[in-house]
Amino acid sequence: MSADAFAALEELQQQSPKAVLDRLVETLTTQKNYHRLFDALLMQKKLALGTSLLQPTSFDNVAEGQKKEFEEAYIDAARQVGNLFLADKKYSDAWLYFQTIQEPEPVAEALKKINPRTVHEDKVEELIQVCVYEGANPEKGFEIMLQVNGICNTITVFDQMNAQLKPEERQQVACLLVDQLYADLVQSLQYQVQQKVPMAPPTDNLRELMAGRDWMFESGSYHIDVSHLNSVVRFARLLPDDDPHLSKVIELCEYGSRLDSQFQYPGETPFEDFYPAHMHFFKALVGDENDQKMGVAYFESKLDQEPDEDDKQMIAYALIDLLTRVGQDDRAIELAEKYLSQFEDPNTFSFTDLCLKTDHLDVLLRVARGKGDLVTFAGALLDAQAQSQTQES
Structure with a gap:
């Protein structure tokens, strides 16, 4: 800052403290020194409150009766400075202020407008940091990551961050x-078809590209990184039941099922037979009544035939997920009571949550009584009473 700026403040001191701070705010705004502007704005408020101006962001020297008023000024200043940083596209700095006052929406909306293809390379890491790791807009962060760093890196980070994301963010x-x-695989198959059958009609549909072309899979051929295929199909179980992407996922499973056995990596129970098992799962969600019956029967058969109790729980977990998504709540609760009634993890499975969502507080009461859990029993008892009274009225 120039010597003239200091001299100007000294001159204004003779006029009034307010004039000094007004000039300070004006100077810092012109210089775009927004972090210090935040301090100056709070100094203005402390001057109005008649308290010490040093340590302007501290609440320690604010009288108890004035803290509410100072808190409102703090929020207004953070909002003002955050918006100035957003105007300059300094998203990380803006996030610092909006996150502090628990108003993430302005930054999330601003980030949403970014085109990943136009992000300058020196901004990539900053945007990924604020979007993904700090949670400002995970979908946009992964979109940028996918565009710049590729699918391999994106899959790795998504696997690591999965538990920290909200369900809707995981789905996105x-x-x-x-x-x-899907697009990468279609492009790869299109190239192979053009090389072998130049006159073949063009299509961007994976199933159509594979139809009648067993030669594509001869001699252990594959057309995409098979570990990426495995991961993306696994992630697709996060998608909601009516998501149109599920039709693409089924086609990806059909492709995976045609690969040489050495490239069909087994999954965790009950998805050891990875692609066929996933096809049963996804077709049960989006197919007709027969697909639904076959899908449920597939996993029920696995449950019946599994001798290991721990593996039975894993199969039951997948089956219960499927049953609730196809509207078979009674059967889902029956299995949950038998295999998963002791699980209360909000990030994986909560028996209490399932009972609430499926309106089976009677089952929760029975299980709580059997476990000697007075707290859960009392909660279920009173919630059931409240529901009954609401229905009667």
Whole structure:
């Protein structure tokens, strides 16, 4: 800052403290020194409150009766400075202020407008950091990551971050990965078809590209990184039941099922037979009544035949997920009571949550009584009473 700026403040001191701070705010705004502007704005408020101006962001020297008023000024200043940073596209700095006052929406909306294809390379890491790791807009962060760093890196980070994301954020990222992998695989198959059958009619449909072309898979041929295929199909179980991407996922499973056995990596129970098992799962969600019956029967058969109790729980977990998504709540609760009634993890499975969502507080009461859980029993008892009174009225 120039010597003239200091001299100007000294001159204004003779006029009034308010004039000094007004000039300070004006100077810092012109210089775009927004972090210090935040301090100056709070100094203005402390001057009005008649308290010490040093340590302007601290609440320690604010009288108890004035803290509410100072808190409102703090929020207004953070909002003002955050918007100035957003105007300059300094998203990380803006996030610092909006996150502090628990108003993430302005930054999330601003980030949403970014075109990943136009992001300058020196901004990539900053945007990924604020979007993904700090949670400002995970979908946009993964979109940028996918565009710049590729699908391999994106899959790795998504696997690591999965538990920290909200369900809707996981679904958004899963959609991005399905679209990218599907497009990459279609492009690869299109090239092979053009090389072998130059006059073949063009299509961007994976199933049509594979139809009647067993030669594509001869001698252990594959056309996409098979580990990426495995991961994206696994992520697709996060998608909601009515998501249009599921039709693409089924086609990806059909492709995976035609690969040489050495490239069909087994999954965790009950998805050891990875692609056929996933096809049963996804077709049960989006197919007709017969597909639904076959899908449920597939996993029920696995459950019946599994001798290991731990593996039975894993199969039951997948089957219960499927049953609730196809509207078979009674059967889902029956299995949950038998195999998963002790699980209360909000990130994986909560028996209490399932009972609430499926309106089976009677089952929760029975299980709580059997476990000697007075707290859960009392909660279920009173919630059931409240529901009954609401229905009667």
